[in-house]
Amino acid sequence: MRLPIQINENSAEPLYHQIESQLRALIVSGQLLENTLLPSNRELAQSLNCSLITIRRVYQDLEAEGLLRTRQGSGTFVAKVDTDAGSKKLLQTAEAAVEAAIEAGMAAGLTRHELEEVIRHELDRRYGKQQ
Amino acid sequence: MNKAMEQEKGRIEQSAEGNATEANPAKGNHATEANQSETSLTEKEPSSAVTLRSVMQKRSRFKLGPLTLNVPIGHVTAIVGPNGSGKSSTFRLLMDQSRPDEGELWLLGEQVGIGLDDSLLKQRIGYVPEEDNKRDAGLRGTFKADFTAEWYPSWNGNEFERLLREFEVDPSLRLGKMSKGMRRKYELALVMAHGPDLLLLDEPSSGLDPISWRKLVDELHRYMRRGNRTILMATHIMDEVKRLADYIVVMSGGRIIGMYEKDELLSSWHTFYVGPATVGLPAHGAGSATQLAPEAVQALPGLVNAEEAGGGTCRVTTCKAWEAELWCRQQGFAITGQRALELDEIMALLIRDSL
Numbered sequence: 001m002r003l004p005i006q007i008n009e010n011s012a013e014p015l016y017h018q019i020e021s022q023l024r025a026l027i028v029s030g031q032l033l034e035n036t037l038l039p040s041n042r043e044l045a046q047s048l049n050c051s052l053i054t055i056r057r058v059y060q061d062l063e064a065e066g067l068l069r070t071r072q073g074s075g076t077f078v079a080k081v082d083t084d085a086g087s088k089k090l091l092q093t094a095e096a097a098v099e100a101a102i103e104a105g106m107a108a109g110l111t112r113h114e115l116e117e118v119i120r121h122e123l124d125r126r127y128g129k130q131q
Numbered sequence: 132m133n134k135a136m137e138q139e140k141g142r143i144e145q146s147a148e149g150n151a152t153e154a155n156p157a158k159g160n161h162a163t164e165a166n167q168s169e170t171s172l173t174e175k176e177p178s179s180a181v182t183l184r185s186v187m188q189k190r191s192r193f194k195l196g197p198l199t200l201n202v203p204i205g206h207v208t209a210i211v212g213p214n215g216s217g218k219s220s221t222f223r224l225l226m227d228q229s230r231p232d233e234g235e236l237w238l239l240g241e242q243v244g245i246g247l248d249d250s251l252l253k254q255r256i257g258y259v260p261e262e263d264n265k266r267d268a269g270l271r272g273t274f275k276a277d278f279t280a281e282w283y284p285s286w287n288g289n290e291f292e293r294l295l296r297e298f299e300v301d302p303s304l305r306l307g308k309m310s311k312g313m314r315r316k317y318e319l320a321l322v323m324a325h326g327p328d329l330l331l332l333d334e335p336s337s338g339l340d341p342i343s344w345r346k347l348v349d350e351l352h353r354y355m356r357r358g359n360r361t362i363l364m365a366t367h368i369m370d371e372v373k374r375l376a377d378y379i380v381v382m383s384g385g386r387i388i389g390m391y392e393k394d395e396l397l398s399s400w401h402t403f404y405v406g407p408a409t410v411g412l413p414a415h416g417a418g419s420a421t422q423l424a425p426e427a428v429q430a431l432p433g434l435v436n437a438e439e440a441g442g443g444t445c446r447v448t449t450c451k452a453w454e455a456e457l458w459c460r461q462q463g464f465a466i467t468g469q470r471a472l473e474l475d476e477i478m479a480l481l482i483r484d485s486l
Contacts, residue, residue, distance in 0.1 A: 009398075009471050010401075010469055010470055010471050011469075012398070012401050012452035012453045012455070012456040012469065013398075013453060014394075014395075014398055014453055015394040015397075015398050016394070040356070042352070042355055042356050043356070045377075046352045046374075049373060049374055050393075050394050051206075051376065051377040051378075051392060051393045051394045052205075052206060052207075052377045053206075053377055053378075053392050053393075053394065054394045
């Protein structure tokens with residue numbers, strides 16, 4: 001399989017970074033489906049004219065992000081993205097936003113109780129009053 | 132040597148006892164299974180296919196070394212350097228065709244030149260020297276192949292024939308009657324046909340036409356797909372390095388200048404045209420007030436060269452392209468042009484700055 005990855009040789013952006021971001025986009029956008037077998041390190045290195053070390057680094061990074069998984073002896077596959085890695089990312093985003101909201105409340109001089117009231121009010125408005 | 136070069140050479144470790152240049156890829160950012168420790172040489176499975184330790188050879192007109200080098204298993208390592216830099220001498224030392232005055236050489240975990248019988252070791256190695264053997268000139272290709280097959284238990288006749296077909300070599304010819312390129316392809320097929328763990332290739336593609344060259348590159352890639360095989364090759368063809376190598380060893384004047392991870396080396400050296408900041412300045416004042424002098428970019432990361440390029444811009448060469456680009460953005464300097472340096476240009480600069 002030939003991956004649609006384009007390398008810009010005249011960009012100062014490190015090669016592993018260029019390949020990594022394009023491969024990540026292919027996976028996250030769903031262009032590469034779950035369980036797709038990716039080319040071996042050596043094959044991808046050959047087709048992109050780069051070294052084995054670069055490809056290994058890309059696969060390792062994306063595996064650490066949960067986008068790829070490697071089965072010993074059978075190769076590197078696209079992992080299940082939307083449920084696991086995707087929802088985790090969404091949760092992280094939400095947590096960061098709540099954190100920022102609380103910080104804003106503290107900066108405005110609200111007490112813990114007042115802040116809880118504000119949040120409860122907003123939650124009640126969205127989810128309906130709790131019994 | 133300027134500061135930037137000093138940092139670039141940070142990857143190269145100076146060994147404790149001598150000034151031997153130790154080129155070890157595992158010392159870089161990408162230390163993985165290429166990791167090499169002092170003890171691994173005595174282990175059953177070494178991580179280096181080829182190891183040189185403070186190897187020196189003194190001749191009346193040429194001094195080789197001290198050379199210290201670790202060639203990682205499972206990778207393609209290319210030795211580049213001008214004529215007479217010691218590449219072929221190094222191969223002869225590895226094949227025990229000449230002896231070092233000092234130092235040790237190891238191939239596939241075994242020390243070179245100490246045992247009485249190295250035939251078992253040689254069976255695991257395929258060597259194509261720079262010059263084809265003149266004494267074989269009268270032999271037919273088929274005869275030499277039959278003879279070679281006797282020596283290698285792992286000889287694969289089908290693979291040999293496949294390679295000859297692929298390379299379009301007629302083995303019924305006498306070797307001396309073959310063209311230089313065909314002879315070269317014949318010798319390459321011969322060493323690849325017994326599936327050695329290590330290929331030592333001294334300018335493998337000399338004399339090859341572009342189509343044959345492409346086939347050779349493909350065959351060497353194919354060879355590497357099988358398990359933990361290793362290629363150490365000397366070459367002058369920069370495109371060959373680009374397509375095949377994982378690591379690059381630069382040699383010059385009998386010394387190893389350094390060992391580099393190919394992609395890192397090739398993407399780190401750029402030439403920029405840096406202009407003065409164009410935003411936030413009054414339009415009419417943009418003339419003389421915003422000239423960018425070479426002095427203004429002295430703090431550019433990895434700076435190798437800076438010169439005025441006219442029109443208020445500077446032409447700078449850096450060995451840390453990514454950091455340099457970020458630095459320019461931070462400083463508000465506009466980058467008007469950018470080009471990655473070719474491997475031969477990088478090689479020349481590395482050699483220049485090592486003197």
